[in-house]
Amino acid sequence: MRWLLSLWFLPIGFLVLWLVLASNDWSLGLHFFSRDMYDTVFGVYAKVLGVAPETLPPLVVRALILDSLIVLALYALRRRKAIVGFLRDRYSSRSSVSLDSLSKAP
Secondary structure (H helix, E strand, O other): OHHHHHHHHHHHHHHHHHHHHHHOOOOOOHHOOOHHHHHHHHHHHHHHOOOHHHHHHHHHHHHHHHHHHHHHHHHHHOOHHHHHHHHHHHHHHHOOOOOOHHHHOO
């Protein structure tokens, strides 16, 4: 499962880094991170899909968020026993504090 998470989030992290740097034209001296490259990439995708280039970045961001939530849900489904045990231990320790122990304070 760690491999799945690594193979998912490393490329997604790189894509998000590229989206942020290129959309704000923080090129860091590289053409890859320039706004010109950003416009070219989304222009090609827009021409292939037949939509306006301005509509693609929000769609890409929504798709990344949805897909990442699906991957995290699969991970939580696989680890549900450990997650439920952790939550049970965490919240049962809070409710075990009684007021009788406070009355013995100096």
